[in-house]
Amino acid sequence: MAVRFGVLGAGRIGQVHAEAVARVRGAELVAVADPVQAAAEAVEARHGCKVRTIDEIAASPDIDAVAICTPTDTHADLIEQFVKAGKAVFCEKPIDLDIARVEACLATVAQTGGTLMIGFQRRFDPDFRALKAEIDRGAIGAVEMVALTSRDPGPPPVSYIKRSGGIFRDMAIHDFDVARWLVGEEFETVMAAGSVLVSPEIGEAGDFDSVNVILRTASGKQCTITCSRRAAYGYDQRIEVLGSEGAISAANTHRAKIEVATGAGYTRPPLLDFFMERYMAAYTAEIATFVDCLRDGMPVPTTGQDGLMALVLAEAALRSAETGRAIPVAEVTGEAGGV
Amino acid sequence: MAVRFGVLGAGRIGQVHAEAVARVRGAELVAVADPVQAAAEAVEARHGCKVRTIDEIAASPDIDAVAICTPTDTHADLIEQFVKAGKAVFCEKPIDLDIARVEACLATVAQTGGTLMIGFQRRFDPDFRALKAEIDRGAIGAVEMVALTSRDPGPPPVSYIKRSGGIFRDMAIHDFDVARWLVGEEFETVMAAGSVLVSPEIGEAGDFDSVNVILRTASGKQCTITCSRRAAYGYDQRIEVLGSEGAISAANTHRAKIEVATGAGYTRPPLLDFFMERYMAAYTAEIATFVDCLRDGMPVPTTGQDGLMALVLAEAALRSAETGRAIPVAEVTGEAGGV
Amino acid sequence: MAVRFGVLGAGRIGQVHAEAVARVRGAELVAVADPVQAAAEAVEARHGCKVRTIDEIAASPDIDAVAICTPTDTHADLIEQFVKAGKAVFCEKPIDLDIARVEACLATVAQTGGTLMIGFQRRFDPDFRALKAEIDRGAIGAVEMVALTSRDPGPPPVSYIKRSGGIFRDMAIHDFDVARWLVGEEFETVMAAGSVLVSPEIGEAGDFDSVNVILRTASGKQCTITCSRRAAYGYDQRIEVLGSEGAISAANTHRAKIEVATGAGYTRPPLLDFFMERYMAAYTAEIATFVDCLRDGMPVPTTGQDGLMALVLAEAALRSAETGRAIPVAEVTGEAGGV
Amino acid sequence: MAVRFGVLGAGRIGQVHAEAVARVRGAELVAVADPVQAAAEAVEARHGCKVRTIDEIAASPDIDAVAICTPTDTHADLIEQFVKAGKAVFCEKPIDLDIARVEACLATVAQTGGTLMIGFQRRFDPDFRALKAEIDRGAIGAVEMVALTSRDPGPPPVSYIKRSGGIFRDMAIHDFDVARWLVGEEFETVMAAGSVLVSPEIGEAGDFDSVNVILRTASGKQCTITCSRRAAYGYDQRIEVLGSEGAISAANTHRAKIEVATGAGYTRPPLLDFFMERYMAAYTAEIATFVDCLRDGMPVPTTGQDGLMALVLAEAALRSAETGRAIPVAEVTGEAGGV
Numbered sequence A, B, C, D: 001m002a003v004r005f006g007v008l009g010a011g012r013i014g015q016v017h018a019e020a021v022a023r024v025r026g027a028e029l030v031a032v033a034d035p036v037q038a039a040a041e042a043v044e045a046r047h048g049c050k051v052r053t054i055d056e057i058a059a060s061p062d063i064d065a066v067a068i069c070t071p072t073d074t075h076a077d078l079i080e081q082f083v084k085a086g087k088a089v090f091c092e093k094p095i096d097l098d099i100a101r102v103e104a105c106l107a108t109v110a111q112t113g114g115t116l117m118i119g120f121q122r123r124f125d126p127d128f129r130a131l132k133a134e135i136d137r138g139a140i141g142a143v144e145m146v147a148l149t150s151r152d153p154g155p156p157p158v159s160y161i162k163r164s165g166g167i168f169r170d171m172a173i174h175d176f177d178v179a180r181w182l183v184g185e186e187f188e189t190v191m192a193a194g195s196v197l198v199s200p201e202i203g204e205a206g207d208f209d210s211v212n213v214i215l216r217t218a219s220g221k222q223c224t225i226t227c228s229r230r231a232a233y234g235y236d237q238r239i240e241v242l243g244s245e246g247a248i249s250a251a252n253t254h255r256a257k258i259e260v261a262t263g264a265g266y267t268r269p270p271l272l273d274f275f276m277e278r279y280m281a282a283y284t285a286e287i288a289t290f291v292d293c294l295r296d297g298m299p300v301p302t303t304g305q306d307g308l309m310a311l312v313l314a315e316a317a318l319r320s321a322e323t324g325r326a327i328p329v330a331e332v333t334g335e336a337g338g339v
Helices: A011-023 A037-047 A054-059 A072-084 A097-113 A126-136 A158-164 A172-183 A201-202 A280-294 A304-323 A331-335 B011-024 B037-047 B052-058 B072-084 B099-112 B124-136 B156-164 B171-183 B200-204 B274-297 B304-323 B329-336 C012-023 C037-047 C054-059 C073-085 C099-112 C125-136 C158-164 C172-181 C201-203 C280-295 C303-321 C329-336 D012-023 D037-047 D052-059 D074-086 D101-110 D126-136 D156-163 D173-183 D200-204 D280-296 D304-323 D329-338
Strands: A003-008 A027-033 A065-068 A088-092 A115-119 A143-153 A185-194 A209-215 A224-226 A236-243 A248-252 A258-262 A265-268 B004-007 B027-033 B067-068 B088-092 B116-119 B143-151 B189-195 B210-217 B221-229 B238-243 B248-249 B259-260 B264-268 C001-008 C026-033 C063-069 C087-091 C116-117 C143-151 C187-195 C208-217 C221-229 C236-243 C246-250 C258-262 C263-270 D004-009 D027-033 D066-070 D089-090 D116-119 D143-151 D188-193 D210-217 D222-228 D236-243 D246-250 D258-262 D265-267
Touching: A003 A011, A003 A054, A003 A280, A003 C087, A011 A027, A011 A037, A011 A088, A011 A280, A011 C329, A027 A037, A027 A280, A027 B264, A054 A072, A054 A185, A054 D027, A065 A072, A065 A280, A072 A088, A072 A097, A088 A280, A097 A304, A097 A331, A115 A280, A115 A304, A126 A172, A126 A248, A126 A280, A126 B259, A143 A172, A143 D210, A143 D222, A158 A201, A172 A185, A172 A209, A172 A224, A172 A236, A172 A304, A185 A304, A185 A331, A185 C125, A185 D188, A185 D210, A201 C026, A201 C280, A209 A304, A209 D143, A209 D188, A209 D210, A209 D222, A224 D143, A224 D188, A224 D210, A236 D222, A258 B124, A304 A331, B004 B011, B004 B052, B004 B274, B011 B027, B011 B037, B011 B067, B011 B274, B027 B037, B027 B274, B052 B072, B067 B072, B067 B274, B072 B088, B072 B099, B072 B156, B088 B274, B099 B304, B099 B329, B116 B274, B116 B304, B124 B171, B124 B248, B124 B274, B143 B171, B143 C143, B143 C208, B143 C221, B156 B200, B156 D052, B171 B189, B171 B210, B171 B221, B171 B238, B171 B304, B189 B304, B189 B329, B189 C187, B189 C208, B210 B304, B210 C143, B210 C187, B210 C208, B210 C221, B221 C143, B221 C208, B221 C221, B259 D126, B304 B329, C001 C012, C001 C054, C001 C280, C012 C026, C012 C037, C012 C087, C012 C280, C026 C037, C026 C054, C026 C280, C054 C073, C063 C073, C063 C280, C073 C087, C087 C280, C099 C303, C116 C280, C116 C303, C125 C172, C125 C236, C125 C246, C125 C280, C125 D258, C143 C172, C158 C201, C172 C187, C172 C208, C172 C221, C172 C303, C187 C329, C208 C303, C208 D027, C221 D246, C258 D126, C303 C329, D004 D012, D004 D052, D004 D280, D012 D027, D012 D037, D012 D066, D012 D089, D027 D037, D027 D052, D027 D280, D052 D074, D066 D074, D066 D280, D074 D089, D074 D101, D074 D156, D089 D280, D101 D304, D101 D329, D116 D280, D116 D304, D126 D173, D126 D236, D126 D246, D126 D280, D143 D173, D156 D200, D173 D188, D173 D210, D173 D222, D173 D236, D173 D304, D188 D304, D188 D329, D210 D304, D304 D329
Parallel strands: A003 A027, A003 A065, A065 A088, A088 A115, A143 A224, B004 B027, B004 B067, B067 B088, B088 B116, B143 B221, C001 C026, C001 C063, C063 C087, C087 C116, C143 C221, D004 D027, D004 D066, D066 D089, D089 D116, D143 D222
Antiparallel strands: A143 A236, A185 A209, A209 A224, A236 A248, A248 B259, A258 A265, A258 B248, A265 C263, B143 B238, B189 B210, B210 B221, B238 B248, B259 B264, B264 D265, C143 C236, C187 C208, C208 C221, C236 C246, C246 D258, C258 C263, C258 D246, D143 D236, D188 D210, D210 D222, D236 D246, D258 D265
16 A cells, blocks of 8 residues: 655655655655645645645644655654654754754654654665665775765855755755765764855855865775855766775766767766756655655664764864864764764 | 547557656546456556557547557558547557558548657657757758667567568668658668678578668768667667767766776676666657647657658668668659659 | 888878887888988988988898888889888888789789788777777677778868879778778678768769778678768777677777866867877887887788788779679679789 | 986886986987996986986086986985086975975075976876866866875885875875966865775874875865875876866876777776876976976976975875864974975
8 A cells, every 4th residue: 555645845845755756656645735825736736636734734644654845944843743643754854953953853753663764865866876786795895985076056045055054064964974875984073174165145144155074984984075056067966986996986967968079079968957857866766765664664774863963974064164173073972962 | 638548559668658658747548458458457557547449449539649559560550540530649660561551551641631650769869859959959060971879688589570570670760760860861772781690590580680771862961870689788779970060979878877997997887778768768758749749739740751761761771681782762662652 | 139211201101100110119210212302301300310212222231121101103113122122011001002003012022022011000009909909808709790980080182082092992991901800801792882071072083072881791790981081070080899798999089088067068179180190109009010020020910911902892892882782892803813 | 409318316217207308309318327237227228328426417518407316315415416516407206305404405496596397297297287278278267176086006015105204295295286286376274184994004104095185275265185095996196176167177097998898887998007107198298398498498387396385285284184183384384484
C-alpha cells in the first residue's frame, strides 16, 4: 500500500517535493498546506491532491507521512508536532539555525520513536551515488582528501540571506553533509576563510559570498569546500576524491551534450543553472528512499543527527572565518551540551 | 482537454509509449490492447487504463488518438483502420517493409484527411534537438557533411532479423531519417557496403551486421552512416556535422558522469546500453509533440512521407551493398510509381 | 656512428625534414640542395650544414642517406639515382602519380638492393602509435570497422591541386596508408563519393574538395575515410576503430589544454591548424626510425610497396567517385601489370 | 650572439637545464661542473660542452650566464659568487631555506646590479601560460578564487625530505609562486592543515605528506592549494580560476590522447608521471625567456623577490599547520626584517 503524503509548504521547494512524491511509485500525494491559498491550490490543480491546513493534516488518518517545506524557523516545531501525531517526517534542512534547539527537537523525536529524515538530496544524485559506490567498492583505496566545489549561478536576495543563517548554514551545509558522507569519519577541526567579492550588499548584511573551508578528521583525512554565490557559467557542483590507490571525480551537468567547433574554439553549452533542474532526479530518489525505508522498516540514510552535525560544522566554519583560528568541532558541540 | 490515448500493443515498445503518454501533460492513457492478455493487463495495472480489443478502441468515443506499437506487418492496416475511424494516429516505424504498400497506405491517410505521425524518436532526443537548433541558428554555416554512428550493444535474435527487413530497414532506418532531417535536402544517390563480422547466423539469414553508407544530394552534400550490431561498450549513438563555418557533435550518454583515475588510467562508465533507457526522454518528447500538434492543429513533424523516404533510402542502400553500384534514389521511387 | 644526411629540397617539407634530422640523435645533417639558392642557404644557416647540388650529394662520400623533399614529379628519378649511388633513401609520398612509373621505380630499387622508406608520417604520430599499440595488444579484440576523419583548415592554391593529382592522391593518400596499417589486410573494393562544396575553383580544376570513401577487405572489414579541404576549427585528424571487444579513438590536438567557462558556455581553443606543427613529433620519430633501421639493418616500416598501394587505393577511389561503381582494387593493379 | 652558459650541477635537474640550454636558439652550452666526474662527463658527452670546476666557470671569459642546479644549501653562496663575477644567474628554487639568508643574498645581488632569475618553470608551461593569457585579456573578468591541485606520483626518499625543508618548501613552493602570479596581489594571511596519510616515515621525519592551504589577500581574493605526495594515476597538476565573469581551467597531460572503450568503460591513459617529462617544454621556454631578457636588457619575469615571497608563504603555511592559526604574512616577513 502506498505511503500517503501531506506536503507542508507550497513554495519552490514544496513544489519540488510535491512533484517528487507524485513521481515515486509507492507514494501518494494526498494533501498540501500553505498559508498562501493560491500556492496551495496550484499544487492541488497540478497533482489532484487536497488543500488542507497543517493541523488538519496532522489530524488526518489518511496521511502517513509529511514533507516539511516551510520556512526554516518553523521546522523544529513542525517536526515535533508531526512525530507526536504519529506521522513519519521528511524535513528540508536545516532543522533550525540554533544548535540547542536542534538538539531539543531531536530529543523529542527520539522520545516518540518517530521517523525523521533530513533533506540532503545530494546524497541521492545519480552521479554522486555512482561516485560513492565506486569508493565503497574500493576503486580508489582508502579515502584521503576530498575536494568539493559548490557555486551558485548568482546570489539570492539579501532578504533571504538575512534569515538564512549565512553562506555556511544555507549553502555550504550541503557540502558539510557530503563531506561527512564521503569521508566516513567525523571531522575534528574546521578552518575557513570568507570574503565579500560578489555583492557588497551581502557584506553589509554581515555575510560572506566567497568561502573556502578545510575540514580535518582525527586520523588526518581532509576535505576542502569552495563556495561562491556566483558562477557565470551555471550551477557548479563537483566532487573530487583522492584515495590511496587513485582518485574519482563527478562532473557537472551541461544543458546539452553537444559541442560546437568554430574558428573561435570548441564550445559546450553552460551548466544547468537552477538547483531544481540540476537535482530533480535526486529529489525524486530521495523521496523514493524515504518511502522504501518506511515500507521496509529500515533506518533512513540522512538522519536528524546528520542534520545536526552539518549545522555544527557550519557554525565552526563561521567562527573560524571570523577569528582566524582552527575551530575544534568539540568546542561547538561542547557548548551545546554534548552532541 | 487532454488527448485520450489508446496504445495498441503492450510489448516492449508499447510499454515505452504507454509510459510516455502517462508522463505527458495533456495526454491521458485510456486504453491498451494486446492479444497477450497478461501484457495488456500489466500496462493496465501500472497506469490504471483499461484493457480493450483493437476494434473496441477503434470504436471508442473516449479515444482521440492511438499509438500503434504492434508488429510491423500490421502497421499499414491499423493506420488505415484508425484514420478511417477518425482517430489521430501515431505509428512506430516502419509503416511497412513494402514500398508500394506504404504508398497505398499514405494515399488512404491523405483521402481521409487524418493525422499520421511516424515514430522517429531520435529527432526528439534533447541532445540531438540542441544540435539541430545550433545548426538552424547558423552556428556552423551551411551543412556540408554529416556523419552518423549507430551501434547496438549486441545483435537481436536471428528470428527478429528474419522478419525485420534487415539492418538497413530495422536499424539504419533511424539514421536515414536523421540524415534527411539534418541535411535538409533529399538524397540523390546511395552507396553502401555490408559485411558479416558479428554473427555468422545473421549472414546465414541473408543479412549484414556491419554496414557503411554514403548518401549524396544533388547539390553535393554528403552523409555517412556507420552501423554495427555490436558495441561492447554500450549503445553508441553519435552525430557529427561539418559546416562551412565549423562543426558540431552530439556525444553519447554514459551511465554516470564520473571518472576513476588509477594507475591503469582514467575510466568513465560504459554507455547506457538499452535503447529505451537511452531514448526515454525522446519518446516522451515525441508524444508531447504529437499532443501539441493535435491540440494546436499544427502539422506533425515526422510524417508518413518521412517514413516512406527513410524506407526508400534503406531499400537503395541494400541494393547498393548487394550490387556494388551507387543507386539513384529515383530508381527506387520510380519503380514504386513516383514517391 | 651517425647517419649522415643530405636533404634534397629546402621548401616547406624540406625544412621540416632538415629540422627532424637535426633533432634526431644518431643523425647528422651534412648537406642540403635546392635550385632556389636562398632556400638552401636558409637551411644551411639554421643548421650549419653545407649547400651542395643534388649531383654533388649523390657523389659525396660523407653522405649515407638522403631525404627527398622535392616536387613529386622528380621523386622517382631521384630515388633511382640515389639507390644506384648507394645511398639509403627516405622519400616523401607519393613516389609518382603514375602507377606504372612507381612500379618501374620499385623494380629498380629492388635490383640495387637499396633501402627506400616512404614518408607516411602519421604512422609515427605518438597518439596514433599509442592507438595502434593498444589494438596490437588486443585491447579491442579483432578490428572490424575503422573510421578516419581528415580535414584541412583550408584549401591549398588551385595551382597546387592542378599538379597534385587531386584530393585522393595528395590528401587522402595518408588515410589510405593509415587504413591499411590499422586494418592489417589489403582492401578488395573501394567506393567513393566526391563533391565540390568548399571552392568552385577546385571544381573547375576537375577535382573534388569533399569526399567520403568506403574500403572493404575480402573478409569484410571496412574502413571509411572522410576528407574535406576546409575545417574552420583547425586541422582535424582523428581515428576511430571498432573491434569485436570494444573501440578505440585518438583525439585531436588543441592549441592549449585549457577551457574557459562563461555564460556563453565552456570553450576550448581551436585545433593546431598547420600540419607541420601538428605532426612535428611524428616527422622526427619517422626520421629516428629510419636511422634506427639503417643502424640495425632492419627493414623499414613504410616501404615502396606501401607507397604504391596507397596510390592504387587513391586511383580506385577516384574512379569510383567518377563512375558510381565499387572499384575492385585488382582492376587497378591488374592494369598496371600486377602489383 | 649567443648567450654562453655554464651549468652548475649535473644531477637530474642539471641535465634538464643542460638539455634546455642546448635546445634554445640563442643559447650555447659551453661548460658543466659537478663534483661527481661521471655525471659531468655524461653531460659533456651528450652536448659536446666542457667539464670545468665551478671556480673555473666563474673565471671563464667565454661564459655569460650560469644555471645553478646544485643542492639547495649551496644556492645562495653560488648566486653571490657568480653575480660578483659578472655572470647572469639562473637559479633553481629555493634560494635558501632560511629567509634571512635569502634576504642577505638578494641584497648582494642588488648591490652588484646583477641579473638573477629563479626557476619557477610552471609559469612557462604552455598550458598555464595560455590560461594566464586568457585571464589577462579579461576572459573571466576579475580573478576571485584560485584552486591549485598538485600531486606527485609518489613520495621522494625520506633522506630528501630531511634536507628539503618539507612539503611546503620543496613542493608547494611552486604552487605559492603560481598563486601569486595568477592572483596578482600579495597574500595577507595563510591557513593550512597537514596530515600524514601516505608514508609514516615522512611523519617520523617531522613532515606532512598531504596538505591543504588557503591563502587570502587584503581585498579578499583567495587561493587554495592541495598537495599530496602520492597520486596513483600520475603527476597531477591542475589550475582552476574563478572570476567575476567566468572560470578557466588547465587540464592535465595524459600519456597519449587516446581512449579505449570496452564493457568495463572508457579509459584514457594515466598522466605523464615524471616532472621532467611533464615540464620539459616549460624548462625550455624558461631558459629561452632568460636568454631573451639578457639579450634585450629586459627584467626577468621570476625574480629573487618572487623566490623570497614563495618561501615566506611556505613558512607561514607550515606555522599554520603546526599551530592552527591563520598566519599573517607580515608576521613572517616582519621577523625577517622587512621583505
